[in-house]
Amino acid sequence: MRIIHLVCVAPPDIGGMGQAAAEEAAGLKQRGVDAALASLTTHAGFRWGNAGSLHGLEFLVREADIVHLHYPFYGTQGSVAKLRRSGVIKKLVITLHMDATAQGWRGWYFKAHRKFFQPHILDAADALIVSSKDYAQHSSFAPYAERARELPFGVSEQKFCGSPEAQRAKGDDRAVPVLLFVGGMDQAHAFKGVDVLLRALRQVPHARLVLVGEGELRKDYEGLAEKLGVAARCEFRGRVAQDDLAAAYQGADVLVLPSISGAEAFGLVALEAQSCGLPVVASDLPGVRTVVAHEQTGLLVQPRDERALSQALTRLCADPILRRQMGERARARVLERFTWDKHTDELIQIYTSLGQS
Numbered sequence: 001m002r003i004i005h006l007v008c009v010a011p012p013d014i015g016g017m018g019q020a021a022a023e024e025a026a027g028l029k030q031r032g033v034d035a036a037l038a039s040l041t042t043h044a045g046f047r048w049g050n051a052g053s054l055h056g057l058e059f060l061v062r063e064a065d066i067v068h069l070h071y072p073f074y075g076t077q078g079s080v081a082k083l084r085r086s087g088v089i090k091k092l093v094i095t096l097h098m099d100a101t102a103q104g105w106r107g108w109y110f111k112a113h114r115k116f117f118q119p120h121i122l123d124a125a126d127a128l129i130v131s132s133k134d135y136a137q138h139s140s141f142a143p144y145a146e147r148a149r150e151l152p153f154g155v156s157e158q159k160f161c162g163s164p165e166a167q168r169a170k171g172d173d174r175a176v177p178v179l180l181f182v183g184g185m186d187q188a189h190a191f192k193g194v195d196v197l198l199r200a201l202r203q204v205p206h207a208r209l210v211l212v213g214e215g216e217l218r219k220d221y222e223g224l225a226e227k228l229g230v231a232a233r234c235e236f237r238g239r240v241a242q243d244d245l246a247a248a249y250q251g252a253d254v255l256v257l258p259s260i261s262g263a264e265a266f267g268l269v270a271l272e273a274q275s276c277g278l279p280v281v282a283s284d285l286p287g288v289r290t291v292v293a294h295e296q297t298g299l300l301v302q303p304r305d306e307r308a309l310s311q312a313l314t315r316l317c318a319d320p321i322l323r324r325q326m327g328e329r330a331r332a333r334v335l336e337r338f339t340w341d342k343h344t345d346e347l348i349q350i351y352t353s354l355g356q357s
Contacts, residue, residue, distance in 0.1 A: 002034040007070035008050045010039040014184045016268040017097045020153050021070045027344035050188055051075040061089050066351055068093045072100050081124040091354045094125040096141045098265035114140045126354055131266045135287030153266055154340035160246050160275035177317040179209045180252035182269040186215030193258035194221050196306055201230045203310035207317045212248055214239040249276035253323055254316050257282035260303045267291050271338050274330035279323050281312045297330035
């Protein structure tokens, strides 16, 4: 069985969507499945940001038994649907990641595309996958929610784990708790809510914030931190290699995921942090709230609510015992529900069922 995954961007380009696709392809290969990954990172014919066409698309998909499209993929997804309808693509699986959002004309384009073109693309699929039914039911994918198979993304529990050395370095009485943000700082990831986090930090005086990520908006965020008077407590660390992320989580006390819109549909970084034993403060968004269990593995707050975010962060910063308890429950919940091994098992079942139909 030959599988080819199609995704807009893949590592080393930033983005949870590409990371998930890369993890799936790698997991399949480890199981002996002939799996490949094609993206604008590796096979760009034409590229504009995270949209574009893949060079030699028809050649890439012709020999595959199953093509797995990670949606949205503007500039390519329409061609994939046509190739499925013509029979060039034998079987088509689509993972519905999120509704793309933007300001200005891009936002209008995304809305028009969802209304007029999205049904034709999704109807061409032999199987649909969502990371959570919760997100699907609260997105443009709602008409397809019942048809879709729920398959949460996973985390490498061996790679992302608590370090005894890091725990000893932190201790329960560290005077200045470390908050951590991990995410893109480009226009495509403006929904991550970094500006909301920086404003909330003003009301959390006894904490330091480490920001991992890169992009053209970084200078704007650094300027905002200066303007708000919190720059001295912020460390903009830039891009950190995927293999070094675990150390960033291990050196922190709380992960913050302050996303402001449904463009944040899951939150892989929240899984990675929880696997390392960190509590998470996250926006109460569809999908994200299936990853972070409120009052159990972290705290959920309303998106864009700076006061609620600052209160949640203050509460955890002031209570090291609560942080430790939530972190322990977070790790246990990840092991129970959110590992790549479990994800790969179910993904192979989906592929196998298509081969039998």
